[in-house]
Amino acid sequence: MIKLSGVIITFNEERNIERCLQSLVNVVDEIIVVDSFSTDATKQICLKYNVTFIEQKFLGYIEQKNFALTKASNDFIVSLDGDEALSETLQNSIIELKSNWQLDGYYCNRLNNFCGQWIKHSDWYPNKKLRVFDRRLAEWKGINPHDEIVLKDNRKAGILIGDILHWTYQSYTEFNKKTDYFSSISAQAYYDIGKKAPWYKIVWNPFWAFFKAYFLRLGFLDGKNGFVISKETGKITYLKYTKLRQLYKEN
Template sequence: MFTLSVCLLTHNSARLLREVLPPLIAVADEMVVVDSGSTDETLEICREFGITPFYHPYSMHGMQMNVAIDRAGNDWVLCMDSDEILDEQTVNFILALKAGEEPAKNKAWRLPRYWYVLGEQVRTLYPVSSPDYPVRLFNRQNARFNLRPVDDKVEGNVQSEKMPGHVRHDTFYTLHEVFNKLNSYTTRLVKYSPVQPSIMRGIISALGAFFKWYLFSGAWRQGRVGAVTGLYATLYSFLKYFKSWYQYPHTKQLKSEQDVDSQTQSLQK
């Protein structure tokens, strides 16, 4: 037997929170909610369920998850976002897991996460296919979230297995949210990761994304929602290069000047 802390991140999460919390409370020996400054009813809903959230300003998802993990009172943690809803099969699996012998510290489990866009289940959402299986239940002594600006994941000395079930990842509920997150993710990527500033590379990448994530993936069969996911992939692939080109227009010139200086110094030696 072992005890489990559920670590949940929230930010203006009122839309789904009354669906998200009950299955998490069912498996949790402790609820750790870290909020990054909600202005809707998120905090009030948490208090309805007897939960007092902690405040921590948001920087990156992985860092925020690690803040929640550090506040947990148990080594075994289940890390969740506020748009992910556990189904009965997954809840029952976790309860049975907790009731058995405590696993080895290097064991971990991956969540069966099915993606929903604008209320409809999709087959892909750049850059992942649905379902995907992120590691979410693990011993914090052996693993942590990395600090990638986008698409972070759990890393460490773990051997992971898939959980059964169908976890609903109800993301991008409105078109406004689609484009807002598109802008946020690409800006964060350019800020924290090296992206070569190149308009031509952006155009080529966008064309490749359109064919792969809209035509070849079969997203076109899903009508308007498929068009949204295809457009998202295309714009994401273009914008990360365009924003880098716009933000760092002199990168190539500076690198060229540095190379010239380096060669000049070598000749002078």
């Protein structure tokens, strides 16, 4: 039977972290929390559990998660963010996997909670994520703030039954602030790799992002919140490219 390490990065997650830890304690053999010097009660909550708590200045989403992987004692990893938790069904799937590990990694569907509503469409479900994997065969990649685990050398992955439960934004104000914040990170990341912002991307890409989320991915079935999510999906795309264009003007 393999041993699993639960790996989490956190910053000011007092609202969510206990759910996350409770969903892991009976599944993994150790829990590693890498915290970016939270100023709320995150640390105190974590220390109520048998975790290895490491404080590390934030390196960037991708870099922080790769750093956290190096702190685990086991090669087989369950990776969660502080605002996520394993559903009971997924907990059981992973427990069964410990005695029957066959592939190099496993995807899980992520179910997002927005303003108290579980979102079943709007480009937010099934929101498949590779979060159970052998760290020797994988690493975090992507363009900040959009990180993803990538298996090396075309390794094989399966999918587990059950959901990662993700508590996203609990108010429209919070969502709006995060849209602005993440669009700035994305614009800087695009600038750093030399990606351009032609005028047609500022016009077309936001429209397409909204259209895909609301119509093609059936966001309208999620009611008012489906419209809000789809609108913000278009907005973050617009902000990303306008901020990228501004960076080129300033530099």
